[in-house]
Amino acid sequence: MIRAYTIASGKGGTGKTTVTANLGTALAQLGRKTCIVDMDLGMANLGLVLGLDKTPVTLHEVLAGNARIQDAMYEGPYGLKIVPSGLSLQGFQSADPERLKDVMCDLTDRCDFLFLDAPAGIGTDAVIPLTVADEVLLVVNPEISSLMDALKIRILTEMIGGAVGGAVLNRATLDSSDLSRKKIEKALGVRIIDTIPEDANVRRAAAARTPIVVKYPGSESSKVFRRVAAELAGIPIEEEPDKVQEGFIERLARTLFRRGP
Numbered sequence: 001m002i003r004a005y006t007i008a009s010g011k012g013g014t015g016k017t018t019v020t021a022n023l024g025t026a027l028a029q030l031g032r033k034t035c036i037v038d039m040d041l042g043m044a045n046l047g048l049v050l051g052l053d054k055t056p057v058t059l060h061e062v063l064a065g066n067a068r069i070q071d072a073m074y075e076g077p078y079g080l081k082i083v084p085s086g087l088s089l090q091g092f093q094s095a096d097p098e099r100l101k102d103v104m105c106d107l108t109d110r111c112d113f114l115f116l117d118a119p120a121g122i123g124t125d126a127v128i129p130l131t132v133a134d135e136v137l138l139v140v141n142p143e144i145s146s147l148m149d150a151l152k153i154r155i156l157t158e159m160i161g162g163a164v165g166g167a168v169l170n171r172a173t174l175d176s177s178d179l180s181r182k183k184i185e186k187a188l189g190v191r192i193i194d195t196i197p198e199d200a201n202v203r204r205a206a207a208a209r210t211p212i213v214v215k216y217p218g219s220e221s222s223k224v225f226r227r228v229a230a231e232l233a234g235i236p237i238e239e240e241p242d243k244v245q246e247g248f249i250e251r252l253a254r255t256l257f258r259r260g261p
């Protein structure tokens, strides 16, 4: 039985693609058949951040009725299936987001988990993914503009008969200007499933066109992605306890009392 999630935020640049790519990879690492789809028909970048170079068939052709979804699926890490969107404006014009429902039917037997990376805004290509998923997961940053846009998406989703399952707070810092998790939860009216910190390794991994859970598996963000993936898969995850940071005194003692050559 397939479980479909749409990753949405309303505001651009909150981390939807990052969350889609890494949750998808983390679920694939857990052995779940997982497919991620770039619904950003105009400004595609899921394939780019995952290092796909040759993608002769994309979601553009599928939504234009000229190809089957299985022809637009490319292999990612741990057997993750990636459906990129095309980069051409012509392809964008020919793609009809209304075909998404039929595409989802074709995917039913092919995977356990499906993630749709929604575009920013409330255009047709952003709204349709909100209706077809079992649950919408919001990606929100700890700032008022992101919160307001996420709230709009929550209300819109409910108005059109969809369901919001929760939110992921991304790019959290310890800065006092950050909205707190509690405030966001209260204003948004949905549970914050987990919090991903602001992490320079996220950008480094994107530059290397590799998910952070593969490139920097020990980073804080990777731990959060694995935790959320485990929760979605309904399995307990045991993280290694964090190594106690060696302080200056411990380092000095180790150097002074080192045995042997």
Ligand SMILES: Nc1ncnc2c1ncn2[C@@H]1O[C@H](COP(=O)(O)OP(=O)(O)OP(=O)(O)O)[C@@H](O)[C@H]1O
Residues within 6 Å of the ligand: 009, 011, 012, 013, 014, 015, 016, 017, 018, 019, 040, 119, 120, 170, 171, 172, 196, 197, 198, 199, 200, 202, 203, 206, 221
């Ligand atoms: N936790 C994080 N720490 C640091 N940088 C991050 C984090 N999450 C995302 N980023 C960076 O923020 C930028 C935007 O992220 P991303 O592309 O995932 O957002 P998006 O919501 O998909 O954007 P768009 O609305 O344009 O599709 C990228 O450069 C990404 O590497």
